[in-house]
Amino acid sequence: MVGADVVFKCENFQKMGAFKMRGAANAILSLSNEERNRGVVTHSSGNFAQAVSLAAQKLDVKAYIVMPENAPQVKKNGVKTYNGEIIECESTPQARESTANKIKEQKGASFLHPSNQDEVIYGNSTAAIELLEECPELDVILTPVGGGGLIAGTALAAKYFSTKCQVIGGEPMEADDAYRSLVSGEIETNDSFHTIADGLRTHLGDRNFPIIKKHVDKIIRVEEHEIVEAMQIIWERMKIIIEPSCAVPFAAVLKNKEEFKNKKVGIILSGGNVDVKNLPF
Amino acid sequence: MVGADVVFKCENFQKMGAFKMRGAANAILSLSNEERNRGVVTHSSGNFAQAVSLAAQKLDVKAYIVMPENAPQVKKNGVKTYNGEIIECESTPQARESTANKIKEQKGASFLHPSNQDEVIYGNSTAAIELLEECPELDVILTPVGGGGLIAGTALAAKYFSTKCQVIGGEPMEADDAYRSLVSGEIETNDSFHTIADGLRTHLGDRNFPIIKKHVDKIIRVEEHEIVEAMQIIWERMKIIIEPSCAVPFAAVLKNKEEFKNKKVGIILSGGNVDVKNLPF
Numbered sequence: 356m357v358g359a360d361v362v363f364k365c366e367n368f369q370k371m372g373a374f375k376m377r378g379a380a381n382a383i384l385s386l387s388n389e390e391r392n393r394g395v396v397t398h399s400s401g402n403f404a405q406a407v408s409l410a411a412q413k414l415d416v417k418a419y420i421v422m423p424e425n426a427p428q429v430k431k432n433g434v435k436t437y438n439g440e441i442i443e444c445e446s447t448p449q450a451r452e453s454t455a456n457k458i459k460e461q462k463g464a465s466f467l468h469p470s471n472q473d474e475v476i477y478g479n480s481t482a483a484i485e486l487l488e489e490c491p492e493l494d495v496i497l498t499p500v501g502g503g504g505l506i507a508g509t510a511l512a513a514k515y516f517s518t519k520c521q522v523i524g525g526e527p528m529e530a531d532d533a534y535r536s537l538v539s540g541e542i543e544t545n546d547s548f549h550t551i552a553d554g555l556r557t558h559l560g561d562r563n564f565p566i567i568k569k570h571v572d573k574i575i576r577v578e579e580h581e582i583v584e585a586m587q588i589i590w591e592r593m594k595i596i597i598e599p600s601c602a603v604p605f606a607a608v609l610k611n612k613e614e615f616k617n618k619k620v621g622i623i624l625s626g627g628n629v630d631v632k633n634l635p636f
Numbered sequence: 637m638v639g640a641d642v643v644f645k646c647e648n649f650q651k652m653g654a655f656k657m658r659g660a661a662n663a664i665l666s667l668s669n670e671e672r673n674r675g676v677v678t679h680s681s682g683n684f685a686q687a688v689s690l691a692a693q694k695l696d697v698k699a700y701i702v703m704p705e706n707a708p709q710v711k712k713n714g715v716k717t718y719n720g721e722i723i724e725c726e727s728t729p730q731a732r733e734s735t736a737n738k739i740k741e742q743k744g745a746s747f748l749h750p751s752n753q754d755e756v757i758y759g760n761s762t763a764a765i766e767l768l769e770e771c772p773e774l775d776v777i778l779t780p781v782g783g784g785g786l787i788a789g790t791a792l793a794a795k796y797f798s799t800k801c802q803v804i805g806g807e808p809m810e811a812d813d814a815y816r817s818l819v820s821g822e823i824e825t826n827d828s829f830h831t832i833a834d835g836l837r838t839h840l841g842d843r844n845f846p847i848i849k850k851h852v853d854k855i856i857r858v859e860e861h862e863i864v865e866a867m868q869i870i871w872e873r874m875k876i877i878i879e880p881s882c883a884v885p886f887a888a889v890l891k892n893k894e895e896f897k898n899k900k901v902g903i904i905l906s907g908g909n910v911d912v913k914n915l916p917f
Binding site for chain 2: 367368372587590591594595596597627631632634636
């Protein structure tokens, strides 16, 4: 279909359904025993909340998850399944931050950021390391770009463990802050997030952007219909469930077949947490 | 969830999306060179048509696929993808049989049956053989029961390659001919097929029923809503796409948890060919 040799790293098969498990686990493993005893805190209503809860549970660490009071019940249930303690707050970024800060102070808990923290980025890099161990001859690895934590980790891994492997990001045209950031050289933001790729409705951070700027070769932007088409192809042909954000790099490859022709291409499938009762096709 | 150690053999990951590839390939491999030169013929509008087309293509054999003229375009396309030659006929069992017979006579092609042929049954048995190679300690293997070709092959494999492994079938209450056949000791039929498990809307045959009678330990019947619930659990938790027929044995396990408690349970996931635009949930 692409005219290239394409392999997929299936992070949708992580226990909580996304690559976020890697960053969360590494961040907690990087804490001292004393720090672990005081627990960890994050504010997230998405995959990272479940990842922190599960990683903390496995390591016998207390996890405080700050969530907006109007977060979907299914996401709250996901956190509860892994014994995360939910602290509800108002649905504003300010309330989330101040609530997390309060827990940090009261409990001495360590704050974990979903994408803009070194230990999280290093944890994320293990997906690409494993991929390169299995397929050392890859010419390029693609990932989606949202908060920037996955592509930054991937870029570090590719530059360190391969002599030739490029790293390319896929990004929705409707939330192309990373593309514009690479053009301007500074962290740009989006005025709106009208993309189906809900996991990518966020911005780069000051820890991951310098890595991206230095090591990511380019970012390819795709339209909404291209994301949905790529997602459907993966569902139908590969028989695996991926979420819209996860389809973005494959959409980028389909859109630019000539560029990838005859190459060895690795795609990190970032996650599979999607409401099967509410699909875009 | 079950209180048992459950492993899955993912036949939905076969290239054409179902275990049928095994029987089709083995049946063609069992032909003499002379027979292969004359081609193969089957009448099927489902997974077996694609399996025969693909297996024949790989082995450089001509495949004639008899299909009712009103078969869905998507199924015709599947066959064409693998270079099967479609011969259309009226949409009656009689027309399908007589058309296939005509090709058999005219071309000297070998007829392949989707479930009631020894070589197809033996080919199907390789799924259970591989499963037992990986998990020799299984107490029981479950499969869906439709035409009987999969469970017959599975039962032969389990009785031959394990000293203790039971074989249990899952069957929709709405098409429980195999359950009733085991009770009466003769091949029973269904008056209707009001089940979502479209791959199981068929009957046992005279080649597979004796094997089933001798080697299958029991058949568990499940309701339609139990099939849909089991399917949704596998989609959501395992992030893989399976078709309704494929969910039937897992539904049987969920319905009879006490029976499987603390056991090592293998489930053959038969296939994943489902219209993602038309789901039961």
